[in-house]
Amino acid sequence: MSSLWEQRAAxxxxxxxxxxxxxxxxxxxxxxxxxxxxxxxxxxxxxxxxQLAIEPETYRRxxxxxxxxxxxxxxxxxxxxxVVERHAGYLVVEKTGEAGRVAEQT
Numbered sequence: 001m002s003s004l005w006e007q008r009a010a011x012x013x014x015x016x017x018x019x020x021x022x023x024x025x026x027x028x029x030x031x032x033x034x035x036x037x038x039x040x041x042x043x044x045x046x047x048x049x050x051q052l053a054i055e056p057e058t059y060r061r062x063x064x065x066x067x068x069x070x071x072x073x074x075x076x077x078x079x080x081x082x083v084v085e086r087h088a089g090y091l092v093v094e095k096t097g098e099a100g101r102v103a104e105q106t
Contacts, residue, residue: 003098009044009077009080009099013042013044013095013099013103014102014103016040016042016043016048017042017069019040020039020059020070023037023039024037024059024060024063027056036053036054036055036056037053037054037056037059038052038053039052039054039059039070040052041070041072041075041090042070043069043075043077044077045075052070052071052090053089053090054070054090058087058092065094067100067103068093068095069081069094069095070091070093071090071093072089072090072091073086073090073091075091080095080096080097081093082094
């Protein structure tokens with residue numbers, strides 16, 4: 001796999017992570033819902049719009065590690081990441097190789 005493709009995929013994923021961080025900030029400020037916050041899948045597919053319900057504690061814990069991302073089961077790419085946790089409706093994956101290095105820099 002080309003390093004350029006890995007970098008582009010990692011940037012797409014980092015963009016989705018940034019969107020989710022904005023959702024989390026809004027939820028903290030205005031959290032009035034009684035359900036779990038809904039985030040977007042952080043996979044490499046730039047047009048993916050899948051939504052994930054993630055527990056706030058899990059979201060905060062995973063965000064502490066820059067190589068970890070949330071995604072819908074089946075959206076993971078073993079050339080870019082490895083699954084480290086399985087939850088109802090979503091996975092936590094760790095970016096590896098060039099994608100991991102890019103994730104740490106964003």
